[in-house]
Every structure is written in C-alpha cells, then in structure tokens.
Amino acid sequence: MATKKLRLLVAAGVAVVALFGAIGLSSTSAHAEDISVTPTHEAADYPATFYGSGDHCAADITANVVICAQSRAALPALVQATTGKTLVLDSSASAAVTPQSTFVLGTIYSYPNYGGSSLDLYGIGTSCNGATWGFANLANFGWNDDIDSFKSWGTCKTTLYENANYGGAHYGPYANKATIGIMANNASSLVYSS
Secondary structure, three states: HHHHHHHHHHEEEEHHHEEEEEEEEOOOOEEOOOOOOOOEEOOOOOOEEEEEEOOOEEEOOOEEEEEEOOOOHHHHHHHHHHHHHEEEEEOOOHOOOOOEEEEEEEEEEEEEOEEEEEEEEEEOOOOOOOOOOOEHHHHHOOOOOOOOOEEEEEOOEEEEEEEEEHHHEEEEOOOOOEEHHHHOOOEEEEEEEO
C-alpha cells in the first residue's frame, strides 16, 4: 500500500512541476513544453548486450553494448580489452586521442551527489562539438527511472526526459547536477548537446 501512495505522490509531483515549468515559475525544475528532438546520433532501440559485471558501466552508442566492471578505475581497461576503444573523458585531452578513441559524453549516477552505480555513455567523434547524441530508451541500458545525478564531459550538456523517445517533461540542458529534484528516478531518455 505504501508503494502505491508513493507512486501517486510522485505522479502528482511530476504534474505540478510540469505545470510550473510550462508557465515559467521555475527555471531549475522539469519543463513541460513540447520540443522536437532529433539527435544527429542515436542509440539503437533494442536492449543492449552486456559484458562483465559490476556497478560501474560504460555504454557504446554505436554498438549498443554495455561493459561493466567492479570499479570505475577498472572500466577503461575493460572497455579497451572488449572493444579496442580508448575512453576519453575530456575532448580537449588531445594527447590521449587516437583513431580508436571514443569520447565519454556524460555519466549518470544512481544516487545523488554522483554516488552509487554509474553508467558512462559514449559515442564516436569529438564529444558534442556540433552534434547531439540521443539515448531514446534508457531501459535498453538498464537505467529507466534510475538517475539521481549526472555529469557531462567535454562540451556536452545533459537533458533528461520523463518518457522514452524524449517525451514528457524535460530537465536541462545542464553540465553537471548533483541532485535533480523532481526528475530523480523519473528519466526514461536523455540527450547530450553542446
């Protein structure tokens, strides 16, 4: 019974925040205006293939693959061994860039203040310079309604969406957010843009 009450309270909270966003009462809450989102690069809309195990993972937008490790420190080596790609957090770090480099667009976390499990989302090319990257269905990566904070890397900024396919209320774009208010555990898709 408590779960049902909580879901009703969350649904009511989302509706109130969506209303406030639509009439412009809050610039840091979720916004409900209709916007058209057409990313230049988008993850495939089917469940990703998972490799490894652990709470710290990286998702490849080009191959729809998720690679997990027991620690964040172990993740780059596991991605290199599995895909042959080198993860680069900062697109300005040219010394680390090779033709096999892939840029982390952003990291989502399961707890506030960048804590808990994490998922690095990465693509090809040079971060968000002139490109947008879409993850239309976070359920494909095991992260539907599970984001409590995020960091964006390089020139990217993150926008969270309440529903899959960039629908419903949205939150962002922001570079980094240690807490995301009413959107906590309510995001089903996201976009990285510059």
